[in-house]
Amino acid sequence: MQPSPIIKMEQVVKRFPGALAVDHVDFEVGRGEVHALLGENGAGKTTLMNVLYGIHRPDSGKIFVNGREVSIRSPKDAITLRIGMVHQNFRLVESHTVCENILLGLKNLPTILKLKTAEKEIEELSKQYDLPVDPRARIWQLSMGERQRVEILKILYRGADILILDEPTSVLTPLESKHLFDFLRKMAAEGKSVIFITHKLDEVMAVSDRATVLRAGRVVGKVATSTTSKPDLATLMVGRKVLFTYERRGEASASPVLEVRDLQVLNDKGLPALKGTSLTVHAHEILGIAGVAGNGQKELAESITGLRDVSSGQVIIEGNNVSGRNAKYMIEHGVAYVPEDRINVGAPQSLSIAENLVLRTYRYEPFSKGLLLEKREIGSNAEKLISEFNIVTSSRDAITRTLSGGNLQKLILARELSGRPKLIVALYPTRGVDVGATEYVRELLLKQREGGAGILLISEDLEEILSLSDRIAVLYEGQIMGVIPAESANMEELGLMMGGALKKAA
Numbered sequence: 001m002q003p004s005p006i007i008k009m010e011q012v013v014k015r016f017p018g019a020l021a022v023d024h025v026d027f028e029v030g031r032g033e034v035h036a037l038l039g040e041n042g043a044g045k046t047t048l049m050n051v052l053y054g055i056h057r058p059d060s061g062k063i064f065v066n067g068r069e070v071s072i073r074s075p076k077d078a079i080t081l082r083i084g085m086v087h088q089n090f091r092l093v094e095s096h097t098v099c100e101n102i103l104l105g106l107k108n109l110p111t112i113l114k115l116k117t118a119e120k121e122i123e124e125l126s127k128q129y130d131l132p133v134d135p136r137a138r139i140w141q142l143s144m145g146e147r148q149r150v151e152i153l154k155i156l157y158r159g160a161d162i163l164i165l166d167e168p169t170s171v172l173t174p175l176e177s178k179h180l181f182d183f184l185r186k187m188a189a190e191g192k193s194v195i196f197i198t199h200k201l202d203e204v205m206a207v208s209d210r211a212t213v214l215r216a217g218r219v220v221g222k223v224a225t226s227t228t229s230k231p232d233l234a235t236l237m238v239g240r241k242v243l244f245t246y247e248r249r250g251e252a253s254a255s256p257v258l259e260v261r262d263l264q265v266l267n268d269k270g271l272p273a274l275k276g277t278s279l280t281v282h283a284h285e286i287l288g289i290a291g292v293a294g295n296g297q298k299e300l301a302e303s304i305t306g307l308r309d310v311s312s313g314q315v316i317i318e319g320n321n322v323s324g325r326n327a328k329y330m331i332e333h334g335v336a337y338v339p340e341d342r343i344n345v346g347a348p349q350s351l352s353i354a355e356n357l358v359l360r361t362y363r364y365e366p367f368s369k370g371l372l373l374e375k376r377e378i379g380s381n382a383e384k385l386i387s388e389f390n391i392v393t394s395s396r397d398a399i400t401r402t403l404s405g406g407n408l409q410k411l412i413l414a415r416e417l418s419g420r421p422k423l424i425v426a427l428y429p430t431r432g433v434d435v436g437a438t439e440y441v442r443e444l445l446l447k448q449r450e451g452g453a454g455i456l457l458i459s460e461d462l463e464e465i466l467s468l469s470d471r472i473a474v475l476y477e478g479q480i481m482g483v484i485p486a487e488s489a490n491m492e493e494l495g496l497m498m499g500g501a502l503k504k505a506a
């Protein structure tokens, strides 16, 4: 490739208490390329880039920019070296305007006159790069996609020609992602360098020239995108072969397990989150709910599982109106829930792992006879699930609090997906789960479907939705934009609906 890379990191090490996040990493990026930094959750991608951006000091290793060794002690140093980073969680001041946010942190405080000039400059920059946003709008008025454009404009305004974007598509619709990719290609064509952090293989294939793959803090592969494939990348990323196809056996039955009728629900801020949502899930069926997170998904899941009050409308399970029932009632009536907040909702931290694993079922045989709990059954149930789900723990009697995040997720999934629920509500069940465990979770969902459960699968991963669901509903601003049979669904139509377009009449 390029004779001298614009960025070269050499044997960089970054340790945190209890984690070797970056382990002797060599990383190079050339001028004019989009370079994907690929890895599973926890692989060290963000940490490595935080080192390059001056947020973390490396424990050892060297960094070269344009062939010259540099010491980057703060983001300010990075910006001086023309490196800019857009973090996964935006860092904008909600009550300020776009322009004020872009100027924030610059040396000289803007006077009114300067503000006017800056607004013009930002407007021009936004036109030049096709990143439409009104410099006078306040951040709270903007969508996540627009906020991201503000972050990008901010680093361009500071003169960055090395752009780092940390999982930028996680807040975007497919169409917005496509625009972002066009923009990244344009940046590269102008000779800028883009480092694109992702854990999604399709994105690597769609936009990058080269990719560096991290696993557990180490570089496990450097590839040119044109000579690699999705399965190859997956194998590198996970360390073993990964299946991408799932077999769906048997037909959905005609009997509805869950009917949601005209549901109106408020969010935590007291604003309408569901605005008349209706849907049906049948036995032996997976209904996928596609949509960008924050469009009512959490409220939908919580109102079905008895965790959130319903303002009006009905939740009907096997013909019985259960609206207004609490979570205990739902559990006792065969509703399983894989929550998004696995720590606070999912598993009491002070119980042992074995106890947590029977939390749904301890009132029944074989775990309890009369008033007595059957310790032996509870223990052997735990042994079985710990090994099936590959939960890493010192013992089944260890306190749940001692589990790492990934293992806590496995515990909850094991509990919720191993019983015989009638209905499973799964809210982002594979978010933050490694690829190996993801595969296992998906297979379990299919097994439950085969066994007769109805499943409401809420996910932001369109591929997951497409490969598992029988039918797909799209949720946008608290309303269902339409329901499509999975066979006839395509990314493009789903993408439009996710952006608020109603399903075209057939």
Ligand SMILES: Nc1ncnc2c1ncn2[C@@H]1O[C@H](COP(=O)(O)OP(=O)(O)O)[C@@H](O)[C@H]1O
Binding pocket: 016, 017, 019, 020, 021, 039, 040, 041, 042, 043, 044, 045, 046, 047, 048
């Ligand atoms: N500030 C921190 N303190 C302690 N551990 C951290 C910190 N940031 C990240 N880690 C740990 O470092 C590892 C790599 O994390 P990260 O760089 O965020 O991964 P990725 O971005 O690839 O998901 C993980 O094990 C994570 O728990």
Ligand SMILES: [Mg+2]
Binding pocket: 045, 046, 047, 166
């Ligand atoms: Mg990260």
